[in-house]
Amino acid sequence: MSIASRKNREKAEMRALILSAAHDIFKDKGYDGLNIRSIAERIEYSPATIYLYYKDKNEIFYALQYEAAAAKRDHLLPAASIEDPWERLIEFGRLYVDFGLKHPDWYDLLFLTRAPMEHLENQDCWTLGMATHAFFVETVEACVAARYFKSTDSATIAYTLWCHAHGMVSLFVRERMRMYPAEERGELAKKSFAMIVKMAESL
Amino acid sequence: MSIASRKNREKAEMRALILSAAHDIFKDKGYDGLNIRSIAERIEYSPATIYLYYKDKNEIFYALQYEAAAAKRDHLLPAASIEDPWERLIEFGRLYVDFGLKHPDWYDLLFLTRAPMEHLENQDCWTLGMATHAFFVETVEACVAARYFKSTDSATIAYTLWCHAHGMVSLFVRERMRMYPAEERGELAKKSFAMIVKMAESL
DNA sequence: TGAAATTAATAAACACTGTTCAGTAACTTT
DNA sequence: AAAGTTACTGAACAGTGTTTATTAATTTCA
Numbered sequence: 001m002s003i004a005s006r007k008n009r010e011k012a013e014m015r016a017l018i019l020s021a022a023h024d025i026f027k028d029k030g031y032d033g034l035n036i037r038s039i040a041e042r043i044e045y046s047p048a049t050i051y052l053y054y055k056d057k058n059e060i061f062y063a064l065q066y067e068a069a070a071a072k073r074d075h076l077l078p079a080a081s082i083e084d085p086w087e088r089l090i091e092f093g094r095l096y097v098d099f100g101l102k103h104p105d106w107y108d109l110l111f112l113t114r115a116p117m118e119h120l121e122n123q124d125c126w127t128l129g130m131a132t133h134a135f136f137v138e139t140v141e142a143c144v145a146a147r148y149f150k151s152t153d154s155a156t157i158a159y160t161l162w163c164h165a166h167g168m169v170s171l172f173v174r175e176r177m178r179m180y181p182a183e184e185r186g187e188l189a190k191k192s193f194a195m196i197v198k199m200a201e202s203l
Numbered sequence: 204m205s206i207a208s209r210k211n212r213e214k215a216e217m218r219a220l221i222l223s224a225a226h227d228i229f230k231d232k233g234y235d236g237l238n239i240r241s242i243a244e245r246i247e248y249s250p251a252t253i254y255l256y257y258k259d260k261n262e263i264f265y266a267l268q269y270e271a272a273a274a275k276r277d278h279l280l281p282a283a284s285i286e287d288p289w290e291r292l293i294e295f296g297r298l299y300v301d302f303g304l305k306h307p308d309w310y311d312l313l314f315l316t317r318a319p320m321e322h323l324e325n326q327d328c329w330t331l332g333m334a335t336h337a338f339f340v341e342t343v344e345a346c347v348a349a350r351y352f353k354s355t356d357s358a359t360i361a362y363t364l365w366c367h368a369h370g371m372v373s374l375f376v377r378e379r380m381r382m383y384p385a386e387e388r389g390e391l392a393k394k395s396f397a398m399i400v401k402m403a404e405s406l
Numbered sequence: 407t408g409a410a411a412t413t414a415a416t417a418a419a420c421a422c423t424g425t426t427c428a429g430t431a432a433c434t435t436t
Numbered sequence: 437a438a439a440g441t442t443a444c445t446g447a448a449c450a451g452t453g454t455t456t457a458t459t460a461a462t463t464t465c466a
Contacts, residue, residue, distance in 0.1 A: 007442090031317075036424060046445045048426080057424065111379050112315060114234075130382060156394045159383075160402075163395060164363065167370030176314050179333055180362075191359040192366060199363075199402040210413090239453060249416045251455080260453065 015053045017043055019063050026064060030105060031113070061115060066125040068106040073132050075099040080135065085142035090197055092139060093165055097193060100169030101186075108173050111166065136162070149203045157203065164196050218256045220246055222266050229267060233308060234316070264318060269328040271309040276335050278302040283338065288345035293400055295342060296368055300396060303372030304389075311376050314369065339365070352406045360406065367399050 021042040025034050036057060040047040054060050076095050082088040100107040110129070140158040143149060151157060168189055171177050177185055224245040228237050239260060243250040257263050279298050285291035303310040313332070343361040346352060354360060371392055374380050380388055 035422090037422090047424085048445060048447095049443080051425070052443070108317075112317075112373070112377060114311075114315075114377065126381070133382060151398070153394065153398075156391065156398055159391055160367065160395045160398050163370030163374065164367045165370070166374060167366030167368070170315070170373050171366065171369055174315060174317065178329070179336060188359065188362055191356065192363045195354070195356075195359055195363050195406070199406055202405045203398070203402055238451085240451085250453085251417080252415055254454070255414070 011053070018050060018053055019060065019067075022060050022064060023067060026105065026109075031108070058115070062123050062125060065109055066123070066128065068103075068109045069125045069128040069132070071103065071106055072099055072110065073128060075103075076132060076135075085139055085146055086148045089139045089143055089161075092136060093161060093197075094193065096165050097168055097189065100165075101172060101189070104173040107169055112170055112173060133162075149200070151203050157200070161196065161200065164192075168192060214256070221253060221256055222263065222270075225263050225267060226270060229308065229312075234311070261318070265326050265328060268312055269326070269331065271306075271312045272328045272331040272335070274306065274309055275302055275313065276331060278306075279335060279338075288342055288349055289351045292342045292346055292364075295339060296364060296400075297396065299368050300371055300392065303368075304375060304392070307376040310372055315373055315376060352403070354406050360403070364399065364403065367395075371395060 018039060021039045022034060025038050025042065029038070036047050036050050039060075040050055050060075054063075076092060076099070079088055079091040079095055082091055137154065137158045140161070141154045144152050144154045144157070149157060172185065172189070180188055221242060224242045225237060228241050228245065232241070239250050239253050242263075243253055253263075257266075279295060279302070282291055282294040282298055285294055340357065340361045343364070344357045347355050347357045347360070352360060375388065375392070383391055
């Protein structure tokens with residue numbers, strides 16, 4: 001079965017090659033610049049060849065989403081080693097917003113892209129995102145257990161904090177903050193983050 | 204100048220006819236189902252005719268955004284007549300979220316669509332949105348003036364509350380709440396809204 | 407009023423998309 | 437070496453937004 005295994009390997013390599021090209025184009029030209037022909041051109045194959053390795057454009061899109069989810073997890077990872085749940089929660093939030101502002105394209109892909117999400121539950125990307133979210137919820141639960149809040153509704157606390165962070169990032173990513181001068185936006189985000197932390201303290 | 208004025212009127216009528224068709228298709232088939240040919244077919248003109256009345260698809264898109272902004276303003280209007288600024292602020296927030304959940308397409312168009320925003324500042328839509336936002340900020344300022352908060356940073360307070368509301372709606376609109384069962388989402392939103400209100404009280 | 411000028415509308419095309427399919431070239435099997 | 441299998445591609449299809457040359461209608465004005 002040597003030939004068969006080589007073929008399997010080559011198939012995986014080709015899939016990786018296509019995905020790598022898609023990744024580069026996405027980083028370079030953004031979502032709009034990413035299309036089948038541009039991928040094909042970059043890897044020097046015909047457009048039709050792409051379809052021998054990915055069912056359609058969505059499959060490539062899902063694979064990219066997985067990369068984004070992994071990048072986000074890696075970005076948040078440093079928070080995981082913080083012992084105190086409250087400090088961990090704050091750092092988690094700070095890194096979450098930081099990720100969104102530093103990598104708007106990745107964030108967009110994960111949370112803002114209108115995409116066929118029907119079968120995304122089965123996707124690795126979703127599993128990874130769920131795990132990261134679970135870690136966040138667990139941190140909130142740890143804070144509740146350690147009596148950092150008066151409220152014990154950890155689910156609602158987690159959701160509320162997430163909404164605020166997501167709101168900040170998505171207003172930024174989709175450029176709906178024109179009413180604030182560009183140079184003030186970063187400062188405003190910092191102030192608002194500090195404010196939600198303070199609000200949470202007295203929760 | 205009778206003929207000229209008639210022609211002007213006809214031109215305006217045609218623009219309105221095109222926009223009305225675009226509106227209907229958007230409500231019916233959503234953003235993805237809206238294209239030049241579908242508009243042309245509905246009004247029984249050739250696609251090329253559209254371009255005699257609108258420069259390009261974006262102009263139609265901007266006009267639709269204006270409709271969405273007007274619909275949002277109308278939805279929020281009842282809050283304006285509430286005297287007490289704190290009660291007004293709460294009702295404003297409640298109606299904002301309510302609008303987003305009831306009209307996800309309109310909300311999407313206003314805040315989530317990736318669109319050429321370059322010249323949107325000059326657009327009526329932006330002016331309208333700014334006015335609504337200004338009303339919101341003024342309400343927060345009135346709360347500050349009436350000492351409803353300890354904090355006096357009304358800009359950051361307004362931004363923080365907006366982020367939370369926008370976060371809730373956009374996670375819902377773009378279907379990123381799959382980790383919560385569909386039947387619990389409405390309840391969670393209500394709880395989170397109540398929580399942010401409570402948090403704001405001790406701000 | 408009737409010829410000339412202007413305007414309105416369109417068919418047909420162009421340049422892009424994603425995607426499919428028949429045909430060919432290479433490789434594998436026997 | 438012949439037959440069978442696989443990998444790949446050119447060309448096409450269908451669907452986008454948009455432009456242009458041409459035709460038909462309307463308006464102007466001599």
